Amino acid sequence: MSEKKTIPNKIDYKSSGVDIDAGESLVERIKPFAKKTSRPELLGSIGGFGSLFEIPTGYKNPVMVSGTDGVGTKLKLAIELGQHNTIGQDLVGMCVNDILVQGAEPLFFLDYYACGKLEVDQAASVIEGIARGCQLSGCSLAGGETAEMPGMYNEGDYDLAGFAVGIVEKNEIIDGRDIKDGDVLLGLKSSGPHSNGYSLIRKIIESHDINIHDQIGEQTIATLLMEPTRLYVKSILNLKKEVKIKAMSHITGGGLTENLPRSYPNSFKAQIDPKSWKMPSIFEWVMEKANLNIEEMYRTFNCGIGFVVIVDSSDVPMAREILEANGEEVTQLGQIEKREPIENLVTYI
Incomplete structure (x- = not known):
């Protein structure tokens, strides 16, 4: 005969696994982070049902540009290392760098943080990183959602999603329409793999039984892999004021091979010189541990180039000067050429 289950006299939300007090504590902890990101157009503060944001003044025909993303399985590495204070910048970067491609200035950002049991210190560390990314991008952390869902996640696990909204004047949208033969591709250095290819990287670590605290050169593998995504917003917005940008690409999953063609008509191809930059260690x-060829690398990782700007050849000196003055390391990757129907959209010479 089976034993009878003991039924508690009272089943409240906390006994079911959701701690309302912890949620309220987190909101209070993150308010100072969010306040540091506030733009004058943001109305209200963290904690409301919705986020209010005025359209900035000075626009004649404003167009809103939005983007959403996560950080992929880099999150698993952050959890395993207990390093939660940088993954938030990755989240912001994946979203704001995307909307920047069309010339949009990021205005505000929302995050979604989901976990099985809310650990306030851990969540606050993640959101502090999100706020830092917003500050570096000049946008407001306008709000978000924290979801505590017992049974959905293992202990210590959490998930992240981000949502960015930006603005651009309609006649200043950057969409590749003015691309012509001879335009030049300028590559901006990445800070590492950013947030792409980590399922493959984690498979390498597992299959080779690698200690990620071992060193490559002067840094540990863990340090190199956890370097947060570089934010290109301020550099590109400053460039846009002085130089006509023909097109841009954020080099994320799919690498140079898959992302570059998203920025120009298929009547053109990008001819890239791989010798123009050195692939970071x-x-x-x-590449060595996974036994990948160079074509597979260019189709999977950014390989050291996190963002690409296409400009007229006559504008290259000024564009380089402005980008370098804003702290970017710039490489002239190659040029745009007319494409025959049988040719690839990206070729490596």
């Missing part, structure tokens, strides 16, 4: 390590 972390990518050489991945």
